[in-house]
Amino acid sequence: MHPSDDIRGSRSGRLSGRKIVMGITGSIAAVECVKLARELIRHGAEVHAVMTEKACEIIGPYSMEFATGNPVVTHLTGKVEHVSMCGDVEGKADLILIAPCTANTLGKMVHGIDDTPVLTFLTTGIGTGIPVMLVPAMHSTMYDHPKVMENLGAALKMGILVIDPRIEEKKAKMASTEIIVEHVLRLLSGGSMRNERVLIVTGATREPVDDMRILTNRASGASGIALGVEAFRNGAEVLLMAGENVVKISEALKVDRFSTTGDLLERIKALPGKWKAPTMAFFAAGISDYSPKRKEGKIPSGKEELIIELGPTPKVIEVFRGLFPEAFLVGYKAESIRDPEKLLERAYERLTAVRMQAIVANDLSDVTPETNTVYLVTPQKEVFKVSGKRSDIASFLLERTMELRGTR
Numbered sequence: 001m002h003p004s005d006d007i008r009g010s011r012s013g014r015l016s017g018r019k020i021v022m023g024i025t026g027s028i029a030a031v032e033c034v035k036l037a038r039e040l041i042r043h044g045a046e047v048h049a050v051m052t053e054k055a056c057e058i059i060g061p062y063s064m065e066f067a068t069g070n071p072v073v074t075h076l077t078g079k080v081e082h083v084s085m086c087g088d089v090e091g092k093a094d095l096i097l098i099a100p101c102t103a104n105t106l107g108k109m110v111h112g113i114d115d116t117p118v119l120t121f122l123t124t125g126i127g128t129g130i131p132v133m134l135v136p137a138m139h140s141t142m143y144d145h146p147k148v149m150e151n152l153g154a155a156l157k158m159g160i161l162v163i164d165p166r167i168e169e170k171k172a173k174m175a176s177t178e179i180i181v182e183h184v185l186r187l188l189s190g191g192s193m194r195n196e197r198v199l200i201v202t203g204a205t206r207e208p209v210d211d212m213r214i215l216t217n218r219a220s221g222a223s224g225i226a227l228g229v230e231a232f233r234n235g236a237e238v239l240l241m242a243g244e245n246v247v248k249i250s251e252a253l254k255v256d257r258f259s260t261t262g263d264l265l266e267r268i269k270a271l272p273g274k275w276k277a278p279t280m281a282f283f284a285a286g287i288s289d290y291s292p293k294r295k296e297g298k299i300p301s302g303k304e305e306l307i308i309e310l311g312p313t314p315k316v317i318e319v320f321r322g323l324f325p326e327a328f329l330v331g332y333k334a335e336s337i338r339d340p341e342k343l344l345e346r347a348y349e350r351l352t353a354v355r356m357q358a359i360v361a362n363d364l365s366d367v368t369p370e371t372n373t374v375y376l377v378t379p380q381k382e383v384f385k386v387s388g389k390r391s392d393i394a395s396f397l398l399e400r401t402m403e404l405r406g407t408r
């Protein structure tokens, strides 16, 4: 057994049984390829590396052989490796991922030139209809060359997915491993949410008490972020509206940060462009019901007693319902009562009051940093219970809400 098998599927089984040809070209970003290949393997993929001569001057093929557990193609032989992996044959690749992609390989590919092993895999695979994903990396002056731009446009017209580089330090750097892997997961998933535009509100509001202090809550954003990642992987367009306190957000998600309840409300009222019509919304946030009557400056310390006056905040989800009556709306209800029956009763009341399509109820006593137990309640009073890791809960909730959406 090769050591790469030790990590196969350790993150998920979403790519198991999937064969990915990873074409590596002569960019300095090739140094990231060991990590990238191993992350794909952690989701279950079988990875085969193909390298140009210039890529082999930057990293050694042994690194990729170690990373993937498979022999590396650096030149074509009588085995016709390009045909056996990318021809119209049984067991052909599910994806050709060119990461990093040089300006040179991009230009040659869109013009049908075929003079490196990576290009021969591309010519064969494109002819076969295998999906191709390009991850460009180059100095920004190369990236700004009008012909390079034109070639990227031509690649898009050919139906190739291009993952935008990060523009940093005068370079168009290869997208991060996390972003590439998320796009691979999305491309190779069934795309069950391909037609959905999903708005997720998560994290906690922060209401100022004075210039220094804030009133906030324990919502970490973990459940909403897990939902966002899962929806993205299933092909949805996702906008994550996140409080400032949240745990690490996947780099693949589009994020809009909010601070106070009022700020969140204004952002929802001013949602731009296509977000004026979200098809689904999940309110998985700790939105403060009260906000302090803010004091100017800083309240001095040392008082015997301090009374902070609070006033009610606007009900953001109710305003949302009024603004977007067509959206499939899922609310969240957290209680601390250790009585599932009462919890479900309260959740159902809230669901009907706001005309939600479903509500997720949970008791705070069931929450741990990694796991949770939640109930999905429908307008027909059906209840689905699920416990486990947040990613498993997110995938369950999305599957169920998509089913409900179909039968609404």
Ligand SMILES: Cc1cc2nc3c(=O)[nH]c(=O)nc-3n(C[C@H](O)[C@H](O)[C@H](O)COP(=O)(O)O)c2cc1C
Pocket: 024, 025, 026, 027, 028, 029, 052, 053, 054, 055, 058, 101, 102, 103, 104, 105, 116, 137, 138, 139, 142
């Ligand atoms: C150290 C080094 C780093 C390079 N980085 C890049 C790069 O990031 N992007 C790029 O387009 N070319 C880069 N080049 C230039 C390419 O290697 C060159 O255009 C080569 O012809 C690409 O061949 P290939 O596309 O067949 O791999 C780099 C060259 C060297 C020596």
